[in-house]
Amino acid sequence: MTRALLAAALCAVAAAGSSLWPLVAQTAAAQSRAADATLPRLPDGRPDLQGLWLKSAGGFQGLFIGSLDGTNFAAPGGGGRGARAGGGPPAAPRYQYTPEAEAERQDRLKRGYEDPEARCHLPGVPRALDQPGGLYPVQIIQDEKYVALLHEAMHDVRIIPTDNSPHPSNYWAWDGDSRGRWEGDTFVVDVSNFNGRTWLDMAGNFVDENEHVVERFRLLDRDTIQYEATVTDPTVFVKPIEMRFTLKRVPPEQQILEYSCLEGERSLQHYTDEDGGKKRRAK
Amino acid sequence: MTPSRIVRVVLSSAAMAALLATAVPALMAQNDSRPAPFAPARLWDGKTPDFRGIWQARGNAEQNIEGRIVVDPPDGKIPYKPEALARRQQNYRNRATADPSLKCYQAGVPRATYLATPLQILQSPGNFAIVYQDNHAFRVFHPEGRPHFDATDWWMGDTRYRWQFDTLIADVVAMTDLAWLDHAGNFHSSEFHVVEKYRMTSANTLEYEARMEDPVVYSRPWTLRTTLYRVTQPGARIIEDECLEDANGVRHHVSPSDPRNLLKADYSKWKQGARP
Numbered sequence: 059m060t061r062a063l064l065a066a067a068l069c070a071v072a073a074a075g076s077s078l079w080p081l082v083a084q085t086a087a088a089q090s091r092a093a094d095a096t097l098p099r100l101p102d103g104r105p106d107l108q109g110l111w112l113k114s115a116g117g118f119q120g121l122f123i124g125s126l127d128g129t130n131f132a133a134p135g136g137g138g139r140g141a142r143a144g145g146g147p148p149a150a151p152r153y154q155y156t157p158e159a160e161a162e163r164q165d166r167l168k169r170g171y172e173d174p175e176a177r178c179h180l181p182g183v184p185r186a187l188d189q190p191g192g193l194y195p196v197q198i199i200q201d202e203k204y205v206a207l208l209h210e211a212m213h214d215v216r217i218i219p220t221d222n223s224p225h226p227s228n229y230w231a232w233d234g235d236s237r238g239r240w241e242g243d244t245f246v247v248d249v250s251n252f253n254g255r256t257w258l259d260m261a262g263n264f265v266d267e268n269e270h271v272v273e274r275f276r277l278l279d280r281d282t283i284q285y286e287a288t289v290t291d292p293t294v295f296v297k298p299i300e301m302r303f304t305l306k307r308v309p310p311e312q313q314i315l316e317y318s319c320l321e322g323e324r325s326l327q328h329y330t331d332e333d334g335g336k337k338r339r340a341k
Numbered sequence: 342m343t344p345s346r347i348v349r350v351v352l353s354s355a356a357m358a359a360l361l362a363t364a365v366p367a368l369m370a371q372n373d374s375r376p377a378p379f380a381p382a383r384l385w386d387g388k389t390p391d392f393r394g395i396w397q398a399r400g401n402a403e404q405n406i407e408g409r410i411v412v413d414p415p416d417g418k419i420p421y422k423p424e425a426l427a428r429r430q431q432n433y434r435n436r437a438t439a440d441p442s443l444k445c446y447q448a449g450v451p452r453a454t455y456l457a458t459p460l461q462i463l464q465s466p467g468n469f470a471i472v473y474q475d476n477h478a479f480r481v482f483h484p485e486g487r488p489h490f491d492a493t494d495w496w497m498g499d500t501r502y503r504w505q506f507d508t509l510i511a512d513v514v515a516m517t518d519l520a521w522l523d524h525a526g527n528f529h530s531s532e533f534h535v536v537e538k539y540r541m542t543s544a545n546t547l548e549y550e551a552r553m554e555d556p557v558v559y560s561r562p563w564t565l566r567t568t569l570y571r572v573t574q575p576g577a578r579i580i581e582d583e584c585l586e587d588a589n590g591v592r593h594h595v596s597p598s599d600p601r602n603l604l605k606a607d608y609s610k611w612k613q614g615a616r617p
Contacts, residue, residue, distance in 0.1 A: 100465075101385045108465060180477070180583050197481055199463045199470055201393070206463050208470060208479050213447070215477045217461065217579060231581040231597040253602050267603055314481050316495040320592075321446040321519070 094243065097277050102202050105243050105277040110314060111305035112195045113187060113285075153263075154296040166262030173257050178212065178319035180232035182256030183249045183271050184287040184301060186214050196305070197314050205238055205245060205275075210317050218247055225250045230267065232256065245275040258289075265291045281307035381507055381541040386466040390507045392539060395577055396547050396569035397459040403452070405525035406565055410455065413564040419527055425558040432526025440524050445584035445592040447478040447496035449520030450513050450535055451551040455567050461579045469502060469509070474579045482511060491515045494531050508540040530557035545571035 098106040155163055166172070175181050181189070186209050187196060194211035207216040214233065222239035225248075229235055235251035254267030274286040283305040290298040381390040402410040408417040421429060432439060442448055448456055458474040469482040478497055485501040494517035502511040513535040521528050538550040547569040554562040584592035585602070595602045 108468060177586070180581070197470070199465055199468045201463075201465050204463070206470070206472070208472070208481060213477055213479060215472050215479050215579075217463070217472065219578075228598045229580070230600070230603045232583050233581055253597070313483060313490065315490070316497055318447060318496050320444070321441070321496055321517075 096279070097243070098280055100200065100202070104200075104202075104240055105245075106200065107198045107205060107245065107275060107277060107283060108200050110195050110197050110308040110312065111283060112308050113189060113191050114304055114306050153299045155294060156296060159264075159294040163262055163264065166257070166264060168262075170260060170262060173260050173262075174232075174255055175212070175257065175260070179255070180212055180214050182232050182252065182258075182265075182269075183216075183234055183236070184273065184289065185256065185258055186211070186216065186233060187285060187305070188259075188287075188301070188303070194317065195308050195312075195314055208314065210314050212319055213317055220245075222248075230254075234269070234271070243276065247271075247273040247275070249273065265289065265294055268293045278304070378542050379507075379540075379544075381544075384464060384466050389464070389466050390504070390509070390541070391464065392462045392469075392509070392541065392547060393464045395459050395461045395572040395579065397572050398455040398457070398549075398567055398569055400567075401457075402455045402565075402567060403457055403523055406455075406523045406527060407525070410565045410567040411563060412566045419553075420560045420563055422558060422560050425528075429526050429528060432521065432528060434526075436524055436526050439526070441519055441521055442475075442524070445476055445594070446520075447476050448473065449496050449516060449522075450480070450498045450500075451537065451549075451553075451565065452520065452522050453478055453497070454549055454551075454569070458582065459572055459577075459579060460569075472579055474582050476582055476584070482509075485512070489514050494518070496520055498535070508538050511535075511537040511539070513537060528558065529553065529555045532557045542568070545573065547571070 189211045197208040199206045205218045218236040218238040220238045225235045230253040234249045236249045238247045249271040252269045269291045272288045276284045286302045411417045453473045460473045463470045472479045482500045482502045485503045490499045498513040499515040500513050516533045518531040534554040536552045542548045550566040552564045581597050585595045
């Protein structure tokens with residue numbers, strides 16, 4: 059076993075040739091390779107997450123107008139809209155608001171048209187990836203320093219450094235500040251510094267500026283990424299929310315398109331009173 | 342042959358060369374026969390030139406590209422057709438409100454390149470993308486060989502690229518006629534076609550050239566060229582640029598380091614919600 063590892067390490071170093079990838083990473087690479095030789099990898103041994111990916115189903119926004127209720131959470135029992143479509147009772151909520159936040163949520167529930175995404179604002183995390191299933195792909199480009207997520211939806215961009223560097227102190231953003239690291243074959247991203255404007259879905263579920271997310275990207279096979287996110291926000295939720303869904307590789311003959319939202323936005327009118335929004339809300 | 346005659350012959354061929362040199366630039370701009378001035382580092386495939394990094398234009402070309410970065414025609418003026426020139430003058434007069442960039446729209450090609458804000462080139466073997474800080478616009482460059490996706494008009498267009506030695510050549514179409522080329526109202530129609538060239542001229546400079554073609558608006562193709570400088574400060578990054586609405590619903594750029602960007606700052610306004 060030790061010999062196999064050593065041989066793999068030597069191979070990795072030899073294959074590296076004149077490239078500038080550090081030797082330490084090469085050794086780690088060899089070990090990972092021993093762990094799962096079937097995954098595509100970059101020269102530093104990290105799983106190659108690159109490609110065009112599409113969420114297949116699930117997440118907070120599993121339905122077009124989705125919500126935290128009843129979509130497929132990681133919690134035992136799974137929930138999932140499949141269960142609801144089958145005629146069973148709605149899955150029990152996997153989240154619990156603090157009393158103040160619950161009142162706020164009820165208020166926002168009546169004001170769905172104020173969803174910032176309807177105003178073409180950045181969706182935040184995890185909503186950036188948690189778009190309605192099968193609609194908007196994400197292009198991943200990766201090197202030894204960054205994993206970059208180019209989202210079609212809202213042309214949202216996250217260029218995530220992989221050096222586990224600290225969050226800045228004077229930065230507040232819709233997408234927060236993302237710092238990544240590799241834990242074996244799993245890409246773990248710590249996201250903080252949110253500006254507090256984010257809604258988690260189109261049903262008034264929200265977080266504030268105390269939101270903190272840990273995301274885990276794991277390549278299950280060549281064409282599947284498992285995505286997990288743990289959302290913590292002590293001033294909004296009593297305990298952390300867990301979510302999990304998979305991204306499937308998009309066939310190479312398809313390409314990412316442009317999503318120009320603000321430039322010719324026509325969606326907001328669906329939320330307004332003039333357009334029947336009020337009537338719908340009253341139902 | 343007397344010595345004086347030899348000198349005269351040399352002089353006249355020098356004069357010839359000078360004449361040629363003035364006639365040829367337009368041709369060179371198209372075929373770029375100039376030698377590569379700098380050999381960039383390679384990606385880990387050992388082949389692909391490595392353009393990765395954060396780059397930024399200097400100067401104020403974004404205010405008006407004419408007379409600044411337009412290199413062909415030599416007078417630095419865009420060769421508008423007469424009626425198009427009238428439209429440009431109108432744009433110029435209305436620029437304080439009509440510039441689409443002020444509405445926080447994506448800047449378009451080539452304008453996004455020479456804005457005052459930086460861009461970041463993301464690359465790996467077989468992948469090339471540019472992320473522009475301005476309004477978090479991005480372009481994924483697709484390898485040439487598959488036809489353009491030309492069924493619609495986009496702000497950032499559809500880009501196909503190839504490498505010619507160490508120069509990246511990109512062909513861009515499918516652009517909306519709503520975009521401007523600068524704050525002075527220079528514009529194009531939806532027949533706009535751009536050929537871009539990116540090449541490194543030193544470790545920290547990237548030359549950008551764009552040849553513009555638009556039979557509706559211009560009387561002939563024209564070219565702009567500018568230099569992008571590598572942002573070398575440690576820890577430099579593209580920051581999030583998302584505009585916020587003011588009380589009148591008009592969007593403004595707010596830095597993520599500005600506390601106004603925090604919801605708390607105007608939470609009451611947001612919560613009361615000026616109804617749309």
